Amino acid sequence: MQHLTTKNQFQLLRERCIADSTRVFSARGKSVVRCEQCQLAAYACICDWQPQLQSHVEFVLLLHRIEIFKPTNTGRLIADLFPRTHAYCWSRTEPDQALLDLLQDENRQCFIVFPADTPEAKAKPREVFSEVPDNNKIKTFILLDATWKQSSRMFHLSRWLESVPCISLPQGALRGYAVRKSHQEDYLSTAEAAALCLQMAGENTNSERLLDYFQLFNEHYLATRGCYPPIVGELHERLAALKMPA
Template sequence: MLPKHAVHNLYEYRKAISSRPFTARGKNVIRCQSCLLAEHLCTCSKRKQVNSELAFLLVMYDDEVLKPSNSGRLIADLVPDTHAFIWSRNEPNRKMLSIINDPQYQPFVIFPAEYAVDNQAVFNKVSKGDCLDGKKPLFIILDGSWREAIKMFRKSEYLHHLPLFSFSPETTASYALRKGAREFQLGTAEVAALALSAAGEPHNGAALEAWFALFVESSLKGRSRNVREAGAIEQLTTVYDAAMLKALKND
């Protein structure tokens, strides 16, 4: 089994400093403490890492890391260079700031272009030419509800001098069409999957998308009293295995 990653460590830290147990829908479910799925649906043995030239930094709103429904951990499951921190309005984590300012990285905040502050650069695609001196792209994702994400962006001035990475309408529209969703909303892992694809790693993006789909079905089955589609988890596992195999062959 792969070792613990940044979100696992942040989960343990956040749980340790909590004054009371965190409760959420399905609170009576006996969960694996790594993937937070029901123990009998644990996916930890299926977790693999891709070879990526990209990095991610999750800035998580308060107790977001404690939520079993949070998909940010899925990014860290697959992408080795992933960092995670709890957001603080008044005292930004010093280690987080040091990573953002690390000369090996070129950070981009993934956020809609319409929220850009004055003179903030906006990119729809990221290629090696966008990262000066061969720096590694570091995608910063604000992980929380949409309202929380807006709050984090507006009240974090250290993000305002960084370029935004905003997906084009064509990219998001084609993704929504592929999902067949009536109301197009992205989970954190889906945002990262789009970022991987838009930054030149479509096979890794497809692997993360498949991992997310397996997570969603396993999560719903673990907390539902209704019988879900028979064989759905097995089918999604097969899709994930195939996507991961393709990603590893195309690294």
């Protein structure tokens, strides 16, 4: 298998942030020789199992600047699988004009993926959808990609997002996230939240494929952290089959 050579929007944004950064971000395991694309150890690279999927919905990764440098970030997995994923760094007062234009696009219906029953959401009441509307607009899910504390701050301080409704994700069991854990059991990683969005949009197969890729990432990240080669098994075979010509 060959690594994909076309860079997605997350990778391009990360490169710009690195170029603009005045200091090096030091993460745990900084001495590890990493794959430039997936940011896992070279011996645990997942790029050979990365499929390209088609979806009728789109995602916007709105990233806290620190998050984009973290090898544990799972928003990158969404951009890996879905080429139409957008990626922007969050700014309280100076959001990217391209992002503002996207939010004003009359052909889109945008939703913020954020728990509507939190104190932050209740402090600024807005429309909340529990189902994805059935219309011809491009359903666009905005994911606040940050720690839980940072994402709450992003939600609360972004006045330019106040007119965008929230979407209430269904409660249900998802595969556990083995890299970073929240103190709140109902909080999800960015990739898990995206998988639920896909389910709500009726794209159950894409949701399962994203969760497979997410599980693969978890296994290979633990291999990176434990300094051992990952075991190639059925999960790898399922993802590899998606890359084979029909």
